[in-house]
Amino acid sequence: MKLRFSPPSVTTLVQEVPRLVAWRRRIEGAARKGVVFWDESLPLSWLAEIPGSRPLPAGESCKRWHVLEAALTHLAAARLPRTGSVIAVGGGATCDLTAMAASLYRRGVDLILAPTTLLSVIDAGVGGKTAVDLEESGRLLKNFAGSFHPAREVWICPEVLVTLSERERRSGVGELLKMLWISRQRADLEGISAWIREGRIARGFWRQVRQALAAKVRIVERDPLDRKGIRAALNYGHTVGHAMESLAGGKLSHGEAVAWGMWVESALVDRKFAQEVRQALQFLDFADPRSVLAGDRADWEFALEGDKKSDGKKISLKVATGRGLREVRKTPAQIADAARAFL
Numbered sequence: 001m002k003l004r005f006s007p008p009s010v011t012t013l014v015q016e017v018p019r020l021v022a023w024r025r026r027i028e029g030a031a032r033k034g035v036v037f038w039d040e041s042l043p044l045s046w047l048a049e050i051p052g053s054r055p056l057p058a059g060e061s062c063k064r065w066h067v068l069e070a071a072l073t074h075l076a077a078a079r080l081p082r083t084g085s086v087i088a089v090g091g092g093a094t095c096d097l098t099a100m101a102a103s104l105y106r107r108g109v110d111l112i113l114a115p116t117t118l119l120s121v122i123d124a125g126v127g128g129k130t131a132v133d134l135e136e137s138g139r140l141l142k143n144f145a146g147s148f149h150p151a152r153e154v155w156i157c158p159e160v161l162v163t164l165s166e167r168e169r170r171s172g173v174g175e176l177l178k179m180l181w182i183s184r185q186r187a188d189l190e191g192i193s194a195w196i197r198e199g200r201i202a203r204g205f206w207r208q209v210r211q212a213l214a215a216k217v218r219i220v221e222r223d224p225l226d227r228k229g230i231r232a233a234l235n236y237g238h239t240v241g242h243a244m245e246s247l248a249g250g251k252l253s254h255g256e257a258v259a260w261g262m263w264v265e266s267a268l269v270d271r272k273f274a275q276e277v278r279q280a281l282q283f284l285d286f287a288d289p290r291s292v293l294a295g296d297r298a299d300w301e302f303a304l305e306g307d308k309k310s311d312g313k314k315i316s317l318k319v320a321t322g323r324g325l326r327e328v329r330k331t332p333a334q335i336a337d338a339a340r341a342f343l
């Protein structure tokens with residue numbers, strides 16, 4: 001016998017909600033039929049007053065099994081029905097953890113995401129991936145457990161981004177540039193610079209945020225379950241970036257490391273385009289990472305060997321060039337040499 005059928009799918013509605021007051025009203029409204037999880041460090045005191053809501057540890061520290069279990073137990077204690085919703089208010093970490101809880105609770109309930117960082121607006125909020133980090137022999141294995149559980153709705157509010165620190169604004173810009181460059185769009189550096197320096201969201205800057213978000217949506221639509229290699233483009237800058245993050249021991253934000261990672265990765269195939277990347281980063285005052293990178297060639301290789309796109313020998317990278325994306329396969333040693341030569 002042969003049976004063939006299509007799994008159920010969710011259509012995600014991404015909506016901009018320009019005013020904070022309207023965004024808040026939506027979240028409070030959704031909470032009547034759902035449970036809100038929020039990043040405990042958000043400067044939005046009204047979240048704590050929503051009945052049944054629960055704060056999560058701030059940022060990445062929420063992406064742990066014990067936090068997931070506590071979130072699931074909270075949903076069970078609230079007797080959230082299968083028709084109820086789970087709502088996340090926070091950055092990518094809060095969205096990842098909450099989404100995973102929503103995907104597991106009673107085998108899956110509706111998810112609403114209200115992202116509060118630039119990164120989560122353009123990247124983590126759309127794409128359906130959920131995650132927690134694992135720990136093995138003292139090493140943090142980021143996003144090693146997770147599922148696909150797309151949100152039913154994503155509510156984006158520019159006003160909520162104004163409280164982000166400069167470090168977080170800059171980190172989000174690393175991913176914004178990535179999205180623009182992998183989709184062959186020019187970055188308006190003046191607008192981006194004003195956002196980093198003053199947290200000002202000018203119309204031109206917001207247009208780029210929309211372009212980046214649309215680019216992510218297009219990629220995800222073509223490869224929703226990350227099986228066709230298309231989503232590998234979203235990893236541009238990340239192979240070298242992740243290695244830099246671990247070598248810098250916390251002194252580089254994720255987005256900064258990705259930004260410099262894009263430069264090194266593009267330099268593997270297109271020096272001219274890499275030069276443009278470098279000039280853009282210098283224009284935006286991304287600090288030279290060399291002073292914070294500790295480690296010799298062996299440390300670089302070790303850091304690169306754990307890359308998720310590695311088959312044990314070579315790492316596949318999808319890299320932006322002046323002529324669009326190009327795939328390259330290099331050994332960790334080759335990438336380590338390039339990184340050490342360029343950085």
Ligand SMILES: NC(=O)c1ccc[n+]([C@@H]2O[C@H](COP(=O)([O-])OP(=O)(O)OC[C@H]3O[C@@H](n4cnc5c(N)ncnc54)[C@H](O)[C@@H]3O)[C@@H](O)[C@H]2O)c1
Nearest residue numbers: 041058059060091092093116117119124127129160163164
């Ligand atoms: N699911 C996906 O497809 C996907 C894609 C990209 C990244 N991610 C994940 O997203 C996470 C990174 O996301 P992130 O950069 O948003 O980090 P984050 O959620 O850790 O937030 C960064 C920091 O900003 C604070 N913060 C959040 N919103 C704020 C606001 N409005 N005002 C002031 N402070 C605020 C948080 O407390 C935290 O300290 C990583 O865990 C990464 O793995 C997931």
Ligand SMILES: [Zn+2]
Nearest residue numbers: 175238254258
């Ligand atoms: Zn990233």
